[in-house]
Amino acid sequence: MVESWSFLDTSESNFRPLVVIELAKGTKEETIEWFTKRIVDKKANGGAQLLIKPLVTENGVENIYLVGASHIRLLLGAEAVGLVKECSDNSMRTFTYSSRKTFKHFADDNHNFLTMAECQYIIKHELENLRAKDEKMIPGYPQAKLYPGKSIVRRLLTSGILVQIFPLHDREELKKLCYSWYGRVKIGYQPLDAIRCYFGETIALYFGFLEYFTFALIPMAVIGIPYYVFAWEDYDKYVMFATFNLLWSTVILEVWKRMCAILTYRWGTLLMKRQFEEPRPGFHGVLGINPVTGREEPVYSSIKRQLRIYLVSLPFVCLCLYFSLYVMMIYFDLEQWALDYHKENESNFSSLMLYVPSIIYAVVIEIMNRIYRYAAEFLTSWENHRLESSYQNHLILKVLVFNFLNCFASLFYIAFVLFDMKLLRQSLATLLITSQILNQFAESLLPYWLQKTYNRRMKKRTCSTKTDVDLSLAEQVTMEKEMGTYLGTFDDYLELFLQFGYVSLFSCVYPLAAVFAVLNNITEIYSDALKMCRVYKRPFAEPTANIGVWQLAFETMSVISVVTNCILIGMSPEVDALFPDSKMDLVLTVALIEHLLLAMKFIMAFVIPDKPRDIQMKLAKLEFESLEALKQQVRAFQMQL
Numbered sequence: 001m002v003e004s005w006s007f008l009d010t011s012e013s014n015f016r017p018l019v020v021i022e023l024a025k026g027t028k029e030e031t032i033e034w035f036t037k038r039i040v041d042k043k044a045n046g047g048a049q050l051l052i053k054p055l056v057t058e059n060g061v062e063n064i065y066l067v068g069a070s071h072i073r074l075l076l077g078a079e080a081v082g083l084v085k086e087c088s089d090n091s092m093r094t095f096t097y098s099s100r101k102t103f104k105h106f107a108d109d110n111h112n113f114l115t116m117a118e119c120q121y122i123i124k125h126e127l128e129n130l131r132a133k134d135e136k137m138i139p140g141y142p143q144a145k146l147y148p149g150k151s152i153v154r155r156l157l158t159s160g161i162l163v164q165i166f167p168l169h170d171r172e173e174l175k176k177l178c179y180s181w182y183g184r185v186k187i188g189y190q191p192l193d194a195i196r197c198y199f200g201e202t203i204a205l206y207f208g209f210l211e212y213f214t215f216a217l218i219p220m221a222v223i224g225i226p227y228y229v230f231a232w233e234d235y236d237k238y239v240m241f242a243t244f245n246l247l248w249s250t251v252i253l254e255v256w257k258r259m260c261a262i263l264t265y266r267w268g269t270l271l272m273k274r275q276f277e278e279p280r281p282g283f284h285g286v287l288g289i290n291p292v293t294g295r296e297e298p299v300y301s302s303i304k305r306q307l308r309i310y311l312v313s314l315p316f317v318c319l320c321l322y323f324s325l326y327v328m329m330i331y332f333d334l335e336q337w338a339l340d341y342h343k344e345n346e347s348n349f350s351s352l353m354l355y356v357p358s359i360i361y362a363v364v365i366e367i368m369n370r371i372y373r374y375a376a377e378f379l380t381s382w383e384n385h386r387l388e389s390s391y392q393n394h395l396i397l398k399v400l401v402f403n404f405l406n407c408f409a410s411l412f413y414i415a416f417v418l419f420d421m422k423l424l425r426q427s428l429a430t431l432l433i434t435s436q437i438l439n440q441f442a443e444s445l446l447p448y449w450l451q452k453t454y455n456r457r458m459k460k461r462t463c464s465t466k467t468d469v470d471l472s473l474a475e476q477v478t479m480e481k482e483m484g485t486y487l488g489t490f491d492d493y494l495e496l497f498l499q500f501g502y503v504s505l506f507s508c509v510y511p512l513a514a515v516f517a518v519l520n521n522i523t524e525i526y527s528d529a530l531k532m533c534r535v536y537k538r539p540f541a542e543p544t545a546n547i548g549v550w551q552l553a554f555e556t557m558s559v560i561s562v563v564t565n566c567i568l569i570g571m572s573p574e575v576d577a578l579f580p581d582s583k584m585d586l587v588l589t590v591a592l593i594e595h596l597l598l599a600m601k602f603i604m605a606f607v608i609p610d611k612p613r614d615i616q617m618k619l620a621k622l623e624f625e626s627l628e629a630l631k632q633q634v635r636a637f638q639m640q641l
Helices: 029-040 071-081 116-128 152-158 171-181 192-199 201-230 235-267 302-345 348-353 356-382 388-418 421-461 468-481 490-505 513-535 549-571 573-577 583-607 613-640
Strands: 019-023 051-057 060-068 084-086 092-094 141-145 162-167 286-289 296-299
Touching (some): 019 029, 019 116, 019 468, 029 051, 029 152, 060 116, 071 116, 092 613, 116 162, 116 192, 152 162, 162 468, 192 201, 201 490, 201 513, 235 549, 235 613, 302 356, 302 388, 356 421, 388 421, 388 490, 421 490, 421 513, 490 549, 549 573, 549 583
Antiparallel strands (some): 019 162, 051 060, 084 092, 286 296
8 A cells, every 4th residue: 555544534524424423421530531542543553533423402412423434544544444346347346545546436426436336345444443552441331341452442441431332324315215216116126236325235124125026936936826826725736836846946046145245236235255254242351362453352262152051051951841832732722622612613703713812823923923922032141152253143043943833833733743734824824924023023014113102302492503504413413312222133134034934844734825925015015115215323334245144044944845745745645545555665756756856956056156167267366366366475475586
């Protein structure tokens, strides 16, 4: 890098508020002065070299600060975080400030070269990398200990001094996005590139997967309707439908990998180098030396962590699974009561009562899932994982195991213990539809109504003697800081995962599941878009190259669906009649077909490349050029010697 950090332009005239920092009320002045000085200080002095201004409201200066950065500072930050941008020759390369002129649409006066989401991500990265030098504590708070290399922002958060950090919305860009995304009812694709520019790659990839999954469900829905209408009781006719379902579940997941590679290459995240992962904010332990970085940081015994996992977390999860099965048996008692009541009365009311136990059970399942989620988060935090990725993996495993058993155990029991296909269809339909309605209400409609009510109160209460610009900015910050925080795509992917299970596990019994899934996902796209734009604070962009562990979760579900559908087909009276003399022959035949289908799935997964040919060639070309550049640098160094 030719340009030095010390020559950055940090003048106030270039200030554009991008990120909001809210400190706790009553924060000591010496703490505020020290923290803001560290934000403004030059990189050479251990600062972030950003711009910061207090937010002035009608009540004067509150503990709310606006953070921005100069154009040059953001460009150097883009190089530091490894952003990948498109070059003039249409190739994708890691951005460097020294070669900035070679990138498409770059100009010294073009402040839109980096998207606002990228600028906010850079500022977040710089704030999180503010580290203590020789300070032993946060000034003014002796109990908030520091040590060399400790993240200052993380210590302020865990000490309760820093309330929150969040990126500001761009009102004009948000209006344009809202109109093109959900402002009008239309049949077409979502503006994924615009979503990515505004919210970042992680959220754009979720909406891309939601859209792709919805379109992929349409063939299943179209084929399922005639099967439902014309062949309800002829289970032998479902063999072709189930076989198509099993192949379909494999193909869509493999094709999605290719779609994901196309999107992330275009967005530049497929090429981004993985950064060294820092300890997560909640990690604690005694001070020690990290053998990799050589820095002083908390160290916690892995043996203690394993003891917590296997002696506390695992028994607790097993206890929760047992409780879930106990609730399931209560549900079957209610089903029997409803059936007996219907046999005694034979009325329209008694017919409706047959669906009441399933509806109640579906509501209880949703409540139990949400309560367990909080318990799983507490336990996973208590296990004290050092890295965020490790924390997320353990949390996802806990939640997936419980949700799978809680949602599908009753269906497995009905299918493989009670052998009641009519009850299986009824329960599957009721659970699927009820869970979709409850999720739409709890995740989007209720938060939207609460946020709208709060905004109306704030608009009536907010008044200022400042200029219109100051008024709108103060109002915007005041409203956004009270909005809910979007906790990530975990719950959204979990909902799709469970929906995929309802569609694929028992497809040969209830072909209409795909129809209801398509209808739900169409409304889900609009409600989730509304949620992101109007209900929650704007989340920080997070670069990602794929949907992570969820790809494995969906693939595992598709493997389980092969087993369940093969067993269901083997249990049908028509298939059973083909083996009147030996049931062992039936079992062996079903097992053989199941193994053949699994083999076909794995062969298809192997044959279909994860990345299209053109992207493979581009990646190989970039790798070759990188190696050649490295060789030239080595030769130049050797010549100097």
